[in-house]
Amino acid sequence: MGTGGIMGYANNYLCNKPSVLIGRKGTIDKPQYMETPFWTVDTLFYTELKKNIHPKFVYYIFQTIPWKKYNEASGVPSLSKPNIHNIAIILLPLEEQKQIAEILSTADEKLEVLRAKKEKYETLKKGLLQKLLSGEVRV
Numbered sequence: 001m002g003t004g005g006i007m008g009y010a011n012n013y014l015c016n017k018p019s020v021l022i023g024r025k026g027t028i029d030k031p032q033y034m035e036t037p038f039w040t041v042d043t044l045f046y047t048e049l050k051k052n053i054h055p056k057f058v059y060y061i062f063q064t065i066p067w068k069k070y071n072e073a074s075g076v077p078s079l080s081k082p083n084i085h086n087i088a089i090i091l092l093p094l095e096e097q098k099q100i101a102e103i104l105s106t107a108d109e110k111l112e113v114l115r116a117k118k119e120k121y122e123t124l125k126k127g128l129l130q131k132l133l134s135g136e137v138r139v
Contacts (some may be wrong), residue, residue: 013037018055020047020062022084028070028077031062045084052094056101061089 016037022028025043033056040046049055065087071077092100131137 012039014039015046015048017048019049020055020059021045022062022067022079023077024080025076025078028079029067031059033059045079045081053091054094054097054101056105057092057097058089060101060104065089 015034018033018035019038021032021034021040022045023030023043024045034046038046047055047058049058067079068077070079070083070087072080072083091097128137132139
């Protein structure tokens with residue numbers, strides 16, 4: 001895993017538990033969620049969470065943090081562990097974390113279905129536009 005997503009595959013893993021990843025260099029404002037074992041490159045931080053913290057809840061919390069505000073570089077955006085560790089988040093009881101994560105995950109799934117439909121309709125529109133403008137289809 002890298003800051004831009006999957007870079008390749010490895011036979012070994014660095015972490016085999018669900019985790020939230022955040023870019024150390026480059027794309028620092030796009031948290032990622034991993035449920036499968038993974039290996040990261042050195043430009044990506046990952047979380048090792050305690051048992052009373054639900055990883056998907058942390059993922060959604062991370063999406064609300066203005067990560068660029070914590071940028072430490074003038075060129076390539078950069079974060080450091082000390083800066084990340086100093087960010088305070090509110091931890092709710094575990095059961096509430098799970099419920100919130102489930103609700104937001106359901107919303108994400110519905111949004112993904114809508115994105116796919118939108119993409120399909122945009123493709124259909126583009127094809128129709130070409131046919132109408134070329135005269136292949138008459139009005």
